[in-house]
Amino acid sequence: xxxxxxxxxxxxxxxxxxxxxxxxxxxxxxxxxxxxxxxxxxxxxxxxxxxxxxxxxxxxxxxxxxxxxxxxxxxxxxxxxxxxxxxxxxxxxxxxxxxxxxxxxxxxxxxxxxxxxxxxxxxxxxxxxxxxxxxxxxxxxxxxxxxxxxxxxxxxxxxxxxxxxxxxxxxxxxxxxxxxxxxxxxxxxxxxxxxxxxxxxxxxxxxxxxxxxxxxxxxxxxxxxxxxxxxxxxxxxxxxxxxxxxxxxxxxxxxxxxxxxxxxxxxxxxxxxxxxxxx
Amino acid sequence: xxxxxxxxxxxxxxxxxxxxxxxxxxxxxxxxxxxxxxxxxxxxxxxxxxxxxxxxxxxxxxxxxxxxxxxxxxxxxx
Numbered sequence: 001x002x003x004x005x006x007x008x009x010x011x012x013x014x015x016x017x018x019x020x021x022x023x024x025x026x027x028x029x030x031x032x033x034x035x036x037x038x039x040x041x042x043x044x045x046x047x048x049x050x051x052x053x054x055x056x057x058x059x060x061x062x063x064x065x066x067x068x069x070x071x072x073x074x075x076x077x078x079x080x081x082x083x084x085x086x087x088x089x090x091x092x093x094x095x096x097x098x099x100x101x102x103x104x105x106x107x108x109x110x111x112x113x114x115x116x117x118x119x120x121x122x123x124x125x126x127x128x129x130x131x132x133x134x135x136x137x138x139x140x141x142x143x144x145x146x147x148x149x150x151x152x153x154x155x156x157x158x159x160x161x162x163x164x165x166x167x168x169x170x171x172x173x174x175x176x177x178x179x180x181x182x183x184x185x186x187x188x189x190x191x192x193x194x195x196x197x198x199x200x201x202x203x204x205x206x207x208x209x210x211x212x213x214x215x216x217x218x219x220x221x222x223x224x225x226x227x228x229x230x231x232x233x234x235x236x237x238x239x240x241x242x243x244x245x246x247x248x249x250x251x252x253x254x255x256x257x258x259x260x261x262x263x264x265x266x267x268x269x270x271x272x273x274x275x276x277x278x279x
Numbered sequence: 280x281x282x283x284x285x286x287x288x289x290x291x292x293x294x295x296x297x298x299x300x301x302x303x304x305x306x307x308x309x310x311x312x313x314x315x316x317x318x319x320x321x322x323x324x325x326x327x328x329x330x331x332x333x334x335x336x337x338x339x340x341x342x343x344x345x346x347x348x349x350x351x352x353x354x355x356x357x
Contacts, residue, residue, distance in 0.1 A: 011309060012304075012306070012311050013306040013308075013309060013311060016306070063308065063309050096308045097308075119331075120307050120308040120331055121308070122305065122306065122307050122308075122331070122332070123305070123306050124303060124304065124305045124306070124314075125303050125304040125305075126300055126303045164345070164346075167345075167346055167349040167350075168349065170296070170349075170353060171296075172292055172293075172296055172346075172349065172350055172353060173293060173296050173297075173305065173314060173317070175346070175349075176332075176335060176336040176339055177305065177332075179335070179339050179346075180335040180339075183335075
């Protein structure tokens with residue numbers, strides 16, 4: 001079993017996340033993983049792309065954004081441009097925000113699981129130990145044999161219990177941050193990620209999981225086709241009505257055959273797309 | 280408890296903790312603040328701090344009675 005840990009260091013926050021990644025590394029090694037470690041410095045995109053190779057699990061401890069994970073102050077090492085590399089792997093991150101888009105996209109492209117946060121990961125120096133425990137908890141549970149869904153529930157529970165403990169100790173700022181982190185935690189491992197776009201939600205409702213594969217352009221095309229078809233049909237019917245009223249509309253017209261053919265072939269093309277998508 | 284009252288308690292509690300541990304730090308993504316800076320930012324309504332820190336704090340204060348009691352204890356209320 002192989003694992004990749006990416007834990008760049010280039011600012012104050014990343015010194016802490018690097019420290020936490022050491023615990024993750026130890027945990028993985030104790031479970032018999034061969035760990036490729038890209039840590040303790042700025043990390044380049046190419047070296048991450050090369051290192052992902054045939055790893056089973058990719059761990060990332062550092063800054064992130066909705067659609068990227070950073071290897072230094074500016075260079076993303078993983079983003080929507082190379083997210084395909086995560087296909088077939090389990091991905092564990094403690095980066096801010098990446099569960100919003102990168103995680104969803106990784107899941108769509110076949111990542112076995114994506115662990116991350118939908119909002120900023122916040123921590124305080126008066127409770128570093130507790131935040132470290134929380135940050136690696138999901139990986140710990142997974143290595144103990146829990147499923148990712150079970151690990152998510154356990155990690156959230158741990159986060160909330162740590163938040164209560166911190167509040168008991170009078171560390172209310174840390175407590176609030178811990179609670180926030182537990183709420184922001186997400187794991188996509190077969191469960192549906194939340195769809196933000198209304199059209200996507202409609203597509204998911206109609207087509208199930210395949211709805212994730214309907215691209216934005218395809219969605220616009222379907223919508224455009226529907227509107228154009230409606231306008232053309234309405235105008236054609238109106239022209240017939242002017243010629244002979246409703247009787248003319250209700251009688252057989254060659255134009256109707258054209259409309260029927262357009263509709264049939266549009267549906268057939270879409271069924272073909274769905275078949276391919278399911279495969 | 281009204282929203283204004285909850286906000287007043289939250290700000291007071293944050294200021295008290297910040298005055299006790301002014302140099303402790305909070306990391307919000309790639310930004311870092313001391314507790315003292317956080318208290319000042321909350322006081323002046325800094326939009327970033329309000330969104331990322333104060334709002335979640337207020338939400339928890341509203342929803343969790345246990346947390347509210349602990350915060351009230353800190354600010355000296357009952």
